[in-house]
Amino acid sequence: GHDHGRYYRHQAILDFMTLVANDANKSPNVAATLETIGTSGQGRSLKLIKIFSTVNTGTPKRKIFIDGGIHAREWISPASVKYLIEQFAYNPGNIADIYTLLARYEIYLIPVMNPDGYEFSHTNTRMWRKNRRTNTGSTCIGVDLNRNFPYQWNPANGGSTNPCQDTYSGTGPASEVETQVLVNYLTGAGFDAYITIHSYGQYWLYPWGFTTALPADVADLHAAGQAGVDAIQDYGRLRYTLGSSTNVLYAAAGGSDDFAKGMAGVKYSYTLELRDNGRYGFLLPESEIIPACEELRAGFLAFANAMYNQQ
Ligand code: 0X9
Ligand code: ZN
Numbered sequence: 001g002h003d004h005g006r007y008y009r010h011q012a013i014l015d016f017m018t019l020v021a022n023d024a025n026k027s028p029n030v031a032a033t034l035e036t037i038g039t040s041g042q043g044r045s046l047k048l049i050k051i052f053s054t055v056n057t058g059t060p061k062r063k064i065f066i067d068g069g070i071h072a073r074e075w076i077s078p079a080s081v082k083y084l085i086e087q088f089a090y091n092p093g094n095i096a097d098i099y100t101l102l103a104r105y106e107i108y109l110i111p112v113m114n115p116d117g118y119e120f121s122h123t124n125t126r127m128w129r130k131n132r133r134t135n136t137g138s139t140c141i142g143v144d145l146n147r148n149f150p151y152q153w154n155p156a157n158g159g160s161t162n163p164c165q166d167t168y169s170g171t172g173p174a175s176e177v178e179t180q181v182l183v184n185y186l187t188g189a190g191f192d193a194y195i196t197i198h199s200y201g202q203y204w205l206y207p208w209g210f211t212t213a214l215p216a217d218v219a220d221l222h223a224a225g226q227a228g229v230d231a232i233q234d235y236g237r238l239r240y241t242l243g244s245s246t247n248v249l250y251a252a253a254g255g256s257d258d259f260a261k262g263m264a265g266v267k268y269s270y271t272l273e274l275r276d277n278g279r280y281g282f283l284l285p286e287s288e289i290i291p292a293c294e295e296l297r298a299g300f301l302a303f304a305n306a307m308y309n310q311q
Pocket of ligand 1: 253
């Protein structure tokens with residue numbers, strides 16, 4: 001079987017998604033569909049799974065989008081999105097909140113948004129962050145996808161115009177194919193929530209990342225996020241810091257969270273920075289994968305419940 005306590009290569013993650021979709025469609029109450037929403041610069045599939053209940057509740061389902069692996073070296077991110085896929089599709093622990101979640105929401109998950117960088121971090125440079133595009137006029141490789149989104153794109157604001165930097169923003173807004181794929185998928189799709197999983201630092205962040213100013217509906221985002229961080233603390237005593245990206249972390253324009261809220265019209269947009277607090281940083285040991293995933297599950301389910309009750 002599949003061991004969630006290990007880190008997997010990209011192809012193995014895609015294979016797991018296929019397996020889950022087949023299993024879900026044999027089970028009575030849940031279904032899943034697979035979709036390749038695009039292709040990375042080096043030709044890898046950007047594969048999405050939609051998990052939804054087949055029980056007719058009489059009301060149209062709302063929609064939540066979750067992605068991982070925008071940054072190559074943050075291996076806990078694809079691992080945790082993969083874990084959520086398993087939990088939602090099989091609900092192995094018979095968790096009541098998962099049935100409730102699926103009665104209300106269709107969940108769209110893509111574990112690896114930057115597969116070229118992810119693979120490179122396995123095969124060559126463990127601390128790789130960006131994608132693997134070649135930059136014209138430079139020998140340095142890659143663009144930071146989380147500086148490349150087209151809402152308030154600005155390399156001078158927490159990014160870089162230098163292709164040799166880890167936070168290189170690219171030649172222009174959405175210059176990267178992986179960015180374009182996400183932009184096209186989210187635009188006009190009517191998602192209620194967008195959650196992008198990163199590491200590390202244990203933060204639950206909401207927009208904006210380009211300014212210290214706050215969105216007009218910040219009280220709603222903060223309250224729903226508070227339910228998430230409280231549930232994480234209740235689950236395993238870990239503390240997450242909740243706040244706007246610029247105010248509790250740093251300013252960085254061109255993030256996917258700001259795009260989701262500012263341009264794609266997604267009200268509840270968050271970046272989650274998972275474990276740890278810096279002891280291992282990006283090199284989170286495999287022994288911490290399942291604890292990190294379980295507390296994410298607890299936090300996410302509490303958040304989704306709080307968000308639903310606000311609407
Ligand atoms: O800097 C980032 O892209 C994120 N932190 S990470 O260590 N995973 O690289 C934080 C992004 C927060 N959101 C925005 N600045 N929009
Ligand atoms: Zn990141």
